[in-house]
Amino acid sequence: MQEQTRAYLRGRFGDHYRRTEFTPPPEANEREWGYVPWTDSPGETMVRHRSLLDMGSLEDFLAREKPKHVYFSAGRYDDPGASSMGAKTWRSSDLVFDLDADHLPSVTLGEDSYAEMLAKCKDALKRLLDFLDDDFGFDDLTVVFSGGRGYHVHVRDETVQQLESDSRREIVDYVRGIGLDPELVETTEMRGGVTARVLETEGGWGRRVHEHLLTFVDDLLAMDDDEAKARLQEMDGIGEGRANTIYGALENNAEALEAGNIELGGVGLRTLLDAFVSEVVEQQNAPIDEPVTTDVNRLIRLPGSLHGGSALQVQRIDRADLDAFDPLVDAVPETFVGHEINVDVTDPGPVELKGDSFNLQAGEVSVPEYLGAFLMARGRAEKAPE
Amino acid sequence: MTIQPIHARYPFRETARQAVGEAGVDLAALVAEDAAVVERGVERVVWALEDGTVGDAHDVDRIELLSYPVARVLVSQVDEHILTRRYAEAEAATAYERFTADFADTTELKSANAQQLSLSDLLAEFDLSGVIRSADGSLASGASETSPERRSGGGIGDGSAVVSDGQSREFRVEVGTYLDLASDQRGDEWGLVNRALADGEVVVDGEELLVLLRQAVRHRVEDGLPLNVPAAIESELEAEAADLRERLSELDLTRDIDTVVPELFPPCMKSLLDRVQKGEHLEHHSRFAIASFLTSIGMTTDEIVDIFQVNPGFGEEATRYQVDHIRGATSPTDYSPPSCATMQSYGDCVNKDDICEDVIDESHPLNYYEHRLDQEDEDDLTDWREQRGDDDAEADSEA
Ligand code: SF4
Numbered sequence: 001m002q003e004q005t006r007a008y009l010r011g012r013f014g015d016h017y018r019r020t021e022f023t024p025p026p027e028a029n030e031r032e033w034g035y036v037p038w039t040d041s042p043g044e045t046m047v048r049h050r051s052l053l054d055m056g057s058l059e060d061f062l063a064r065e066k067p068k069h070v071y072f073s074a075g076r077y078d079d080p081g082a083s084s085m086g087a088k089t090w091r092s093s094d095l096v097f098d099l100d101a102d103h104l105p106s107v108t109l110g111e112d113s114y115a116e117m118l119a120k121c122k123d124a125l126k127r128l129l130d131f132l133d134d135d136f137g138f139d140d141l142t143v144v145f146s147g148g149r150g151y152h153v154h155v156r157d158e159t160v161q162q163l164e165s166d167s168r169r170e171i172v173d174y175v176r177g178i179g180l181d182p183e184l185v186e187t188t189e190m191r192g193g194v195t196a197r198v199l200e201t202e203g204g205w206g207r208r209v210h211e212h213l214l215t216f217v218d219d220l221l222a223m224d225d226d227e228a229k230a231r232l233q234e235m236d237g238i239g240e241g242r243a244n245t246i247y248g249a250l251e252n253n254a255e256a257l258e259a260g261n262i263e264l265g266g267v268g269l270r271t272l273l274d275a276f277v278s279e280v281v282e283q284q285n286a287p288i289d290e291p292v293t294t295d296v297n298r299l300i301r302l303p304g305s306l307h308g309g310s311a312l313q314v315q316r317i318d319r320a321d322l323d324a325f326d327p328l329v330d331a332v333p334e335t336f337v338g339h340e341i342n343v344d345v346t347d348p349g350p351v352e353l354k355g356d357s358f359n360l361q362a363g364e365v366s367v368p369e370y371l372g373a374f375l376m377a378r379g380r381a382e383k384a385p386e
Numbered sequence: 387m388t389i390q391p392i393h394a395r396y397p398f399r400e401t402a403r404q405a406v407g408e409a410g411v412d413l414a415a416l417v418a419e420d421a422a423v424v425e426r427g428v429e430r431v432v433w434a435l436e437d438g439t440v441g442d443a444h445d446v447d448r449i450e451l452l453s454y455p456v457a458r459v460l461v462s463q464v465d466e467h468i469l470t471r472r473y474a475e476a477e478a479a480t481a482y483e484r485f486t487a488d489f490a491d492t493t494e495l496k497s498a499n500a501q502q503l504s505l506s507d508l509l510a511e512f513d514l515s516g517v518i519r520s521a522d523g524s525l526a527s528g529a530s531e532t533s534p535e536r537r538s539g540g541g542i543g544d545g546s547a548v549v550s551d552g553q554s555r556e557f558r559v560e561v562g563t564y565l566d567l568a569s570d571q572r573g574d575e576w577g578l579v580n581r582a583l584a585d586g587e588v589v590v591d592g593e594e595l596l597v598l599l600r601q602a603v604r605h606r607v608e609d610g611l612p613l614n615v616p617a618a619i620e621s622e623l624e625a626e627a628a629d630l631r632e633r634l635s636e637l638d639l640t641r642d643i644d645t646v647v648p649e650l651f652p653p654c655m656k657s658l659l660d661r662v663q664k665g666e667h668l669e670h671h672s673r674f675a676i677a678s679f680l681t682s683i684g685m686t687t688d689e690i691v692d693i694f695q696v697n698p699g700f701g702e703e704a705t706r707y708q709v710d711h712i713r714g715a716t717s718p719t720d721y722s723p724p725s726c727a728t729m730q731s732y733g734d735c736v737n738k739d740d741i742c743e744d745v746i747d748e749s750h751p752l753n754y755y756e757h758r759l760d761q762e763d764e765d766d767l768t769d770w771r772e773q774r775g776d777d778d779a780e781a782d783s784e785a
Contacts, residue, residue, distance in 0.1 A: 137586025159560060163562060173578065177731075179580070179728045203581075203585075207582070
């Protein structure tokens with residue numbers, strides 16, 4: 001990035017910060033703050049261990065320093081400005097999740113467009129929210145578009161604040177389905193004096209497997225006999241004999257199945273269930289980035305700030321608006337709308353932004369400022385003279 | 387409040403502490419003058435080391451109760467992490483035996499017997515009444531030792547505390563509490579991923595609830611340890627503390643594992659170490675697995691950087707940061723290495739052998755390593771750190 005480009009972006013980030021009102025995170029003064037300034041050195045250097053006390057008011061600080069990236073800590077401390085973690089004295093931490101297109105198995109890097117990656121990320125976000133709402137029953141969730149390739153979720157319920165790193169890892173494993181033991185989604189129940197194997201229908205992955213099973217059975221019973229048996233035989237380890245047994249059992253025991261009873265289908269049903277467990281994990285897990293969640297001292301981007309690598313806004317999203325939220329439209333900062341600027345495109349190609357598709361040629365061109373800022377921040381253009 | 391049998395039976399409880407306070411006991415005078423109390427206090431700790439419980443209660447309630455603060459002082463005076471932990475576990479194990487018996491006692495006498503603890507008392511003791519409830523709703527009544535409801539049955543304090551009609555009762559535990567209280571349990575069945583979690587609550591059965599409560603006791607006992615021991619008391623107990631230190635070193639517990647013999651590592655860890663040494667870039671979970679494993683067997687950050695053979699300057703900083711992090715230097719907790727199940731789901735379990743399958747039952751890589759170490763003659767083992775012949779090794783190998 002050339003000097004004039006850096007100076008331009010820095011100036012305009014400053015303009016943005018001067019006219020934007022912030023809702024800082026709760027207990028902002030107990031948190032550590034960090035930022036990356038616009039510098040000409042090749043690597044980025046994070047300035048951290050700052051407290052709001054050192055920085056003055058957040059708005060003033062941002063307008064004055066005009067940083068490239070801004071972060072605050074998930075943790076709260078007695079002395080957030082102390083230069084080592086030990087000296088800060090930890091008090092509590094929000095539980096933070098990070099979904100990043102880079103870590104999604106469904107994303108093919110280099111093939112998916114930015115918009116496609118973000119869409120896949122949003123699917124994963126919905127799966128994550130499903131866990132957080134239904135399984136964990138958390139109430140205080142803040143969903144944020146990261147300004148880059150993904151989403152963050154901040155959980156601030158009282159119950160998570162004191163969790164240690166190991167406990168947070170248990171939560172990570174849960175939403176990712178790591179370490180799930182097919183035998184442990186089952187329990188036994190006494191039925192008329194004998195123990196029967198039942199699926200855990202009350203919650204957890206057991207419930208998910210159970211729901212999957214019921215859907216599968218519904219679909220199966222909607223088919224005709226032969227079709228259904230053929231479908232069963234597509235599964236590993238199920239031949240004609242087993243398919244018949246399973247089919248018979250499923251047909252006649254809808255109610256028992258509903259209650260989770262899996263004794264009836266014999267070995268065949270077991271095989272089926274084992275396959276379901278991995279299928280359900282694959283379809284429903286939320287591939288969050290583990291270290292972000294397990295690190296109680298993690299720094300995360302400040303909602304409302306600008307992402308220096310995209311010039312998009314790190315944006316809180318109302319849960320009601322999540323479905324309609326389109327990061328490439330809704331996270332375009334107002335500051336950059338309504339002006340045209342000249343840029344020198346160095347990395348041409350298609351770009352989708354603010355509902356438009358642009359096909360950029362190399363060389364100098366006049367573009368809407370939001371597009372110019374996006375291209376410059378991503379390293380695809382330099383500022384050209386006006 | 388006078389000292390009652392129930393105070394002696396559960397000396398970690400708040401009411402027991404008050405009873406000690408109100409008895410106007412001066413600890414310094416006590417350790418100087420009351421040999422029986424000191425003796426039972428020492429016994430608590432010695433049993434903790436040798437048996438994992440604190441032994442049989444003394445016949446005299448006063449002695450039994452007062453021996454508890456004395457034992458805590460002794461443990462503080464020795465001030466070895468492993469002793470503190472063993473001791474807290476032992477107090478918890480004994481408490482567990484006792485409350486299990488109390489809860490299971492279905493005799494008629496029970497309801498009138500104020501010397502037994504009810505489940506709701508114990509939950510209230512740890513502030514858990516609001517976060518643990520029975521699935522059938524009977525916990526809500528909050529019957530306690532001071533309330534007459536206790537006699538009416540149906541509350542949590544009666545004979546059906548955790549088992550009713552031969553069936554274990556179900557309980558719901560708020561998930562944060564569950565994670566806290568289950569964190570010491572190693573089996574996969576305790577992993578949150580394998581639990582029925584719904585609306586922020588984890589389903590546990592009665593037996594499991596008792597295990598969680600044992601952990602709550604352990605936390606309570608450990609809380610505040612090591613205490614600051616006043617000089618007067620310290621000199622009184624010098625001989626006892628020295629004796630405990632000696633027992634400790636004989637038991638060789640302080641080392642935990644603290645032996646580094648890479649040839650005996652489980653196949654998964656051998657492979658990961660090999661890959662690191664070849665300079666391959668490992669994914670985060672793999673680096674985490676090997677680094678936390680090496681940390682658990684007693685290696686320092688410097689040693690890990692060393693065994694990784696990372697080029698100075700190139701990757702050394704990152705490794706150091708990561709290892710420090712895993713060691714807990716930059717976070718309030720320790721990290722423990724992943725179990726076999728976790729290794730397997732990440733694809734890090736490779737070259738599984740007979741020991742994996744038949745001996746350790748694919749439980750935990752540390753079990754594998756411990757087993758191999760046990761099989762070897764200790765004198766034949768050469769610790770990698772000694773072999774390395776690096777002078778720093780001595781200086782920073784203390785745990
Ligand atoms: S079974 Fe466990 S110890 Fe053996 S290789 Fe796999 S992960 Fe390692």
